[in-house]
Amino acid sequence: MDSALHYSAVVFGTVAGVVALSFGTSTIVHYRVAKETARWQAAQESTDDSHHAPLVRFTVAQAHRQMREHLLCRRESCERKAQAFQVLVEAGRIVPASDIGES
Structure with a gap:
């Protein structure tokens, strides 16, 4: 029983880590895209x-x-x-x- 519980904890921990990593990566990508879009718009609107x-x-x-x-x-x-x-x-x-x- 202990090994099944340990296995479940490992699987859950791995899944949680992957979810956290993918969320963090997508947040960084969205931030960089928004930042570059703002820079591009500022360059286009500059007078x-x-x-x-x-x-x-x-x-x-x-x-x-x-x-x-x-x-x-x-x-x-x-x-x-x-x-x-x-x-x-x-x-x-x-x-x-x-x-x-x-x-």
């Missing part, structure tokens, strides 16, 4: 000067840095990212998705 086109054309190094800084922005709504993208295309550092099938 500060950091998204305006620069007065002087970017160098290739500056364009790379701007692409990282404006990672969450869309080129259509962020003039800075659009110009950085164009500089990198002209330098041959990136290939637009529309040009990939043409080669």
Whole structure:
């Protein structure tokens, strides 16, 4: 009888551990998704000067840095990212998705 009780306790403990772990993992995933969504929305709604086109054309190094800084922005709504993208295309550092099938 003791071994059956011990077995039940082990099974229950294992199931409880799996449930707790899956709950904790899903909570972390939901938190990270919500956090990234908020960052993306903030980047899209931003009206500060950091998204305006620069007065002087970017160098290739500056364009790379701007692409990282404006990672969450869309080129259509962020003039800075659009110009950085164009500089990198002209330098041959990136290939637009529309040009990939043409080669």
